[in-house]
Amino acid sequence: MSGAGIPPRLKRWIFTWVPIAWIVLELATYPKDNSISVGFAEIVKGFFSSSVAGYPAYALLLLGVIVLAVGAVALVRPRKGRRLPAALLILGAEFFVWGLWAAGLPGSFSISGRPSSLAWLFQTVAIVLIGACVWVWAQTNPERAELMVWNTRQIWKLYRGNWQGMVGLWILVFFVLVALLAPFLAAHSYLNPTASVGPAFSGPSGAYYKWFGTSELGQSVLAEWIWSTRISLVVGLMATLISTVIGAAIGIAAGYYGRWTGETLMRLTDVFLVIPWLPLAMVLAAAWGTNYMIIMLIIAVTSWPGTSRVVRSQVLAVKELPFIERARAIGSSNLHIMRKHILPNVFAIIFANTILVVAIAILSETTLSFLGLGDPLRFSWGTMLHYVWASGGSNLPSTRLYVLAPGLAIVAVVLAFTFMGTAFDEVLDPKLRKREESTGGPRAADSGASTPLTGLETPPSASGSLPAHLDAMGTSETTEGGRS
């Protein structure tokens, strides 16, 4: 069976997404001062400059150790041959060497790393290796790869038919592009307090940097807005990631163990749920500092209870299903049951909830920044609103765009994530979907979702699962985590 080869569609996906991932990572760490005016040759050079891929060395070393460990374990207990473990070991070694390189020679070892001119090369190799790992995995698990491709395509088909989801996605793509292309859209030097482009609070005018007018220091609002996009999105996404991991872990543990373990965890959750999050976040920000990484942590720490409640309720339903008892009868450990049987069955709800938490996280970041607890060294949309408010310019007619630009951007991004969350909820929950299809709306017809994916229908490729297993989950919570 192992010689069946990898699904051609997955092959195409790897060839498409490896370069895209490379470009995204390169742009995220692209030199900030290489604006479009420096000339084409310089711009291309920027992709290989020393600021690209300058991640902290400890992160790289940690990643390397983790991947090496996974590879080593897989090598000791090979599941499907030794090719995937070997690929993982190579990848881990690459991260490890990269981390050591970034940290420097023993004499001048620095755990936070330093800019190096070869980092881009390490990054390129790493991304190619990740692609190779996926390739090898698909080669050794052709059935599962086929299934994954099939599932992804089905979800995408359904998602594409959902107008809310598509509107949300396009809004998000727009803002992600703005964030990634920030160096080309506005030179970072325009954020300098001394870099004024005109008198304070002047209205919008035709010149590019004055499109949105000027700030209280005469800076370009447009440049601030463009660079703010980055921080707002990064903080929102990273905070959500941390919050989801905490929330899901606590929710699964609380739901699965029940009794006093579960009670203790849920009371802890309740404590976090009933403490008004804003005062808590303000206290934490005052105590821990206002670096944007710390803001991220603060938001994560205050936003996980919603996720954990939603996940727990789903786990309570899943753990009563007979196959959990069967798994116990087989002799599986609790950890094994939670990982292999519970998590896959609650994953859809975690995912749908995550997207809604992003919206909340972005709003939280804005709120904190607006109150003056944002990172003073970086602009975010909330920070912009804070400055215009604090300087008393928010009522001037000439600053209308200064207020509106960040305000509307926040509304748009939050709306986009809410739309996407609702869409995923519908796509992943057959019950919501069924109702829709039975009303015979025009959408089902023109969306290309010609195979009705409801209930226990057998998928065309004789291997596919998604609709049925989600159907079997029984109760479906509406994903309404977080604060109201």
Add this chain to the structure above:
Amino acid sequence: MSAVDTAPQAAQAAATQRIEHEGLLEVRDLRAYFKLREGDVKAIDGVSWSVAEGESLGLAGESGCGKTTAVLAVLKLLPENGRIVSGEVLFDGKNLVKRTEYGMSKIRWKEISIIFQGAMNALNPVQQVGRQVAEPIMLHEGVSEDKAMKRVRDLFELVGINPSRVSEFPHEMSGGMRQRSMIAMALACNPKLVIGDEPTTALDVMVQAQILELIERLRRELDLAFILISHDLSVMAETCDKGVIMYAGKVVEQGATEFIFANPLHPYTKQLIRAFPNIHESREMARSIAGNPPNLLNPPPGCRFVPRCDEAEPACFERDPDMVEIEPGHFVRCLKVS
């Protein structure tokens, strides 16, 4: 299987620590209660039976009489509010009641496996069936997935499923096939004892017959000890060497199946047999047993079957009789008989 080969020496060596026991699995005076807000439900109240190697035992009785609880207690898989109060479960001379959860996980499936009631739900809907069958193999024998899957293919062949279907999901299989794959899973680690908890409920009659035939064939081929839980007496009569009739958490009659069916002594057994249509004495409608089993929260003194018994005497209300051996290997719990 290695335990069987080295049995003589091992048994000698371990004889000092081992508790005297007969057969492979012996349940002695087992009591398991469920805790409710109102008090303890005495779901199993002093049950004793044993299964020898290669023997098949049938557990029969109406719903709620404690059949399933009895075997779940053997494996210590009782729900959270259930607990074993007293008694012994001797498997191969080891007392399972005293084992820790970790110790039990080594026994479960490796030595004793279960075919669950309603196999359609005992499979994880998001995992391929083959991988689920492979799970106990990888878990207990630490072999690689490839090796385990190879064995799964053999097992599928053994239970009559096309091995190419290992990568299918539960919803792609029919009920009978899911039941077969559960049987394959039960056999995965070469257990000595397999428990079938109503393995044929929720299947249609044709498939039921196939599954029972399959179990019977496998039992003979692999020399398994087998416990069949069923409320279908005809199935029990056909497949089991020994029968245990349970009522309201107690064993009321026990013995070789021939004895039980040819010469039922307990009124409950008699009525239970009468409740099934008999093809030999035609034109007689099957008769149901009037009334309901007693509330096990606070069972009345005396015989538990007394309210529904048509042969009851005043003494039956006072005293709960003990099990009495009527003929060799045939035990009955009834004042009238003893």
